[in-house]
Amino acid sequence: MPTTTSPAEKYLTRRVRSMQESQTMRISALANAMKAEGKDIVSLSAGEPDFPTPDFVNLAGIEAIRSGFTRYTANSGIPELKKAIVEKFRRDNGLEFQTNQVMVSNGGKQTLANTFLALCEEGDEVLIPAPFWVSFPEMVRLAGATPVTVPTSIENGYKMTPADLTAAITPATRMLVLNSPSNPSGSVYSEAEVRALMDVLKGREIFVLSDEMYDMIVYGGVKAFSPARIPEMKEWVIVSNGVSKTYAMTGWRIGYLAGPKWIIDACDKIQSQTTSNPNAIAQKAAVAALEGDQSVVEERRREFEKRRDFMFHALNAIPGVEATLPEGAFYIFPSIRGIIGRTLGGKVMKDSADVAEYLLKEHYVATVPGDAFGAPENLRLSYAASIASLEEAVLRISRAFQ
Secondary structure: OOOOOOHHHHHOOHHHHHOOOOHHHHHHHHHHHHHHOOOOOEEOOOOOOOOOOOHHHHHHHHHHHHOOOOOOOOOOOOHHHHHHHHHHHHHHHOOOOOHHHEEEEOOHHHHHHHHHHHHOOOOOEEEEEEOOOOHHHHHHHHOOOEEEEEEOOHHHOOOOOHHHHHHHOOOOEEEEEEEOOOOOOOOOOOHHHHHHHHHHHOOOOOEEEEEOOOOOOEOOOOOOOOHHHOHHHHHHEEEEEEOOOOOOOHHHOOEEEEOOHHHHHHHHHHHHOOOOOOOHHHHHHHHHHHHOOOHHHHHHHHHHHHHHHHHHHHHHOOOOOEOOOOOEOOEEOOEOOOOOOOEEOOEEOOOHHHHHHHHHHHHOEEOEEHHHHOOOOEEEEEOOOOHHHHHHHHHHHHHHHO
């Protein structure tokens, strides 16, 4: 019989074929479909705050519409938003940038994709500590480069050590991705830990893409430290951030990037030929978010911390589950090594994908399997949900694993 080649295999590019679908988006879509069928789903899969966008931010967006601010803007963002971003970096992160070193994109994903496309190509390797955000390796593949996973362990708090980094570097290494606070583990690299990692890179021509999206959601007195604060690394570090998580503005789609001007110029060029400028109305709202009353950020951070503490203790009380205490973001990433290999619901749980499917289909709890994050013995649970929802989710998980 002749072999039939599908149109996808025949015509789609190697870059597209090598990419994987976002597991977080897939699980969220499946959970929403089950909800639409009337199932009582408790969803801990989505990476977005359950809080509404602050009123003063919404009003700025409404005023932008009323005043007719609905046309194209400068490709890399309006001047007042760039100024607000520069001030945010100075105020919150101790970073000094000029407005020509900053650009605004259609969400944090685009800032990252622009950077990979600008600096990486075939033959390059990009080091990504695992567990990692699901889109990092796929974006690297889209740029034609090769993602290289650097394993970490629960014993090290899911953080890469200088020895780990040194061992992973090859002549082909082009970039290191550093995500602190981390999605999915919630780990935060201390200043000393960041400096030790950057000491490994000093004198090498290796860029650092520092994803700092959760920089304002940290706990227990922990403070995120940007590698861009180290003078010797300033010309090699690109910082990505956005308003989505801090201000509950996920749907507004505003991310921003800062770094050496020549890199920002290249990212600006890429964006000019793909999406062009970010949403004009959302840019005005982002100005209000960054320049407005920041007390709302602290109020919500404290609420996330209460939820974190509840999830940490509740999950560790379940036999077979072991969770580290997240220092930032709003995810907890428990190891389920004690569950894998068991038979649940008449099926052997071979990996975290089996466990996540079992929890969703049999117990109506939506989680994300850890294999999507490079950690097949873990689950990612978002605690960006009410305490009542978290209590119900933990109760169902406990029953499921009994």
